[in-house]
Amino acid sequence: MSFLNSIMLFGTAAVAVPIIIHLLNRRKFKKVTWAAMKFIKLSVEQNQRRMQLEDLLLLLLRCALLALLAFALARPALKTSGTDVLGQTKVTAVVVLDNSYSMDLRGLDKKSAFQKARAAAKEAINAMPSGSYVSVLLASDRVQEKDSIISPTRALSQAHEVIDRAKVSHHATDLYPAVDRAVEILKGRAALRKEIYIITDGQASGWQQQGEIRKLIDENRDDIRVYILRVGEAKPPANYAITGLDVASGLTPVDHPLRFDVTVANHAAHSATNMIVGLYLDGGKNPVDKVMIPSVKPGATRTVPLYARFAKVGYHSVRASFDQPERFDSLEADNQNLLVVRAVREVRVLLVDGDTEARDPREHESYFLKLALAPVADHYVKVDVTPPADFARNVLNRYAAVALANVERLTPSQISALKEFLRQGGGLLVYPGDRVDVNFYNNELFEKHVLLPSPWGEAVGDAEQDDVYTLFQPGGYEHPITAPWNNRDFGQLDDVRTFRHLKLEKQPAVSSVKEAGPVKVVLRYATARDAEDSLGDPAIMERDWGAGRVFQFSSTADTAWSDFAVRASSVVPVLYRILGNVQAQGDAGLNLRVGESFLHPLAPHQSNQQGRVVAPGLAQTNRLSAEVLRDRPVLQFKGTHRAGLYEFTLDGDERATLFAVQPDQRESDLHKVNDSELPSAATLIHWEADTDLKEQVQKARVGAEYWLVILLVVLAMVAFETYLAQKFSQSK
């Protein structure tokens, strides 16, 4: 026996009411002075027992009546009752409809898993007794709230409509958030029968948190019945995906060949051979470059370079795509990958050199840095060198990045000029050296202004010792800047020798400065052989600051402490990717993953500005109104549920901006979860069009609510009480 509205059980305290009334009544009586006491005494003696019994009976009846009323209002339910004498008790159910993009896969019957899932969902709803409540959650790796019914509704036709309107998203699957949400919804409901229907293709990635899901289902198994309805093909078809598209060159100047790295994944059970991948610019039908990949092993990825050249300054869309994928791949969404990039005419960098006293410029601190950035005279990277005393606010806005190389200290006005420069989206590179006032950097730039990602620590190594050095980490590059080096074809970083460096460390993020963003490690040193730490000291760290980014190096810009500056094959791509990263930082909002919001910042006076977004493959235009985010007005678009190229237009400015949305690559792996891995507390049903879901579900719908019966008993008792009270009060 359980109570669906157990708070009403406190109402049983109302049994005290008749007792109190009884006691109070006994204190309220008329007084009569009487002579014929003898006869009253006789009469009372004859009737006392009966009257007491009658009193007691009425009192008990009244108490029982109130207790039963409270009991009925608490909605008692018996789960084990197998009878449906009282009619099928209504159900409160949550239908979790998997709309991740693997659901788009078509089976042999040409029907997609999602079409089947929709039919299964409707059947589940139709199998519910009338008066039931239902929620419909469109779920991938999140609950798509806008297109779902969150609060359970009795209007089952509304649920049908939502299911009819539902579309496959390009999100990956992770059913935990949806199941968690479903449990949360049901926990808040007072109902006897609570059910969750998880309708999914059983893709393994959807159950990546299967431990959590199992725990959730187990914890609530007494309360909530869970059905897993598997739809679609039992065995996954072959699937190949383009999982990455990256500007390997870093910078994107016009009229220069640019290298794009395209990563291809083979999720099929056999090797893929002779796949052709093409690179398309600005929506063009013909590829500007294509490459044939001879072979990719099952479960492996392969990164190949493709080259393109931009003719015009401005935004371009780049698409990497399989050639005629429909011949070998039935899942469309991951057969292409999109990128929006901004092509530039030139990139200007200012090097602030703290050591320019030597007559030979080769001994200047910035000599090799300049050479690395602009190896020839007429290069698209323009480098200016200045001594620390000369750099000032008014010139900074011409540059994309500023590098401080062995600069002893900065004046307050220089610091504030750098901060303004970062706020506008500039890049700052900071190198140590023997002239650097470590305390100044730590106190002012790290502690006070929180510009640096890390304080300078103790010095490690001796610059004079040529045979004792540290190398960069040989692999496992996590930062996007260094990630291409994970592919050995791209080159290698672990031949750079560093003789001396200042320790950098990642400190817990406590920042009082609003503009200071999170800290990341770009590159680390290799771990010493006898070191217990699995991670070496950071060699380069970065921190977002304002709209810009600060890179902090642990060793010198020249060759005093390290030979990095002269290892052209390492230092040039690293620096270009850093500069490209700074530049892309401003355009980062143009390349999103599905589900990420598109943000267009507005000036403070534009709080009434509006805009519109046209999504790929959808005719309708989404209107955007300014909203305030972190104290600044922005236009925000949250509906990036499908991959593709979106078009954003600001009202009053007819030039459209493009932004690309990538599908979630995790979804490309179509491997299915085994039935035995699914939570055993849930009922598993392999749904086909001829499955009699109703029969299977109804068998489990045992239990009944008893409030109506009890209420009828209470009514009968009220009538009986009235009759008895009347009868008892008759004269005897």
Added chain:
Amino acid sequence: MDVEHAADLLDPEAIARADALGLHARYVVEGYMAGEHKSPYRGFAIEFAQHREYSPGDDVRHIDWKVNARTDRLFIKQYEQETNYVANILLDGSESMTYGSGRHTKLQYGKMIAAVLSYLILHQRDAVALGIFDEGMRDYAPRSNSRATLHTLMGRLAAFEGEQATDIARNLHDMALQTTRKGIFILISDFFDEEEAVMEGIQHLRFGGHEVIVFHTLDPFELEFPFNGLVEFDGLEKFPKILTRPAEIRRTYQREIESFQRRVREGCEKNGVHYVRVDTSKPLARVLSDYLSFRLRTAKGKQH
């Protein structure tokens, strides 16, 4: 009957002293004197004694037509015991008699009965002795046939207030022992006492050769018990309080009180005692005329 005697009774001072009692006595008596030919007191003397001359207002039925035929004068027959009888009126003045739901308490009503009977008896030239008792004899006016006694009697009656418990039997025994001369005992009481003991007392009186008339005086509420709701009955005569819902025991009560009356009546009848049930809500005139006419009938029956 003399008008001046009536006027005596109607003396305003006497009325004031005797509370409402005198007024009622006057009303009752007047009613009979004014138009009623069956004068109520006539029935008390049941054996012929002598003649006296007719005076206006006398019942013409009492004119001795034989004498009239002989003498051509009007004489009224008078009866033998008229002055020989002593009426001992015993009024129960216990606290239980002070209950009254209407205009009068039982005691007031009993006082009225006593007053009216005294008036009637004295006017008939019989002697009246009046005793008011509870546990013991509280007030006793020895017998007298002087009409002037009426004032005293009424004063005494009016002054008495009941506040003690009752012991009827003891008083009856006492009276039976004290009264040697045969007479009429008129007992006015609610008989809320030990019934058997009371009956023994009455028997004692009867053994003494006395005639006994019982006026069993009860309040209508005591007969009907019309209370509702929860009521605490505070007992007179130191009876403990009882809290009950009277509506639920009404029938039992009524049964009990009826059987009580029946027992008293049957006890009386068995001992040759006239039993008169008095409902204090009924007009006194009606009660007395009913009884007196009954008495007259039975007396006549005895005469023939």
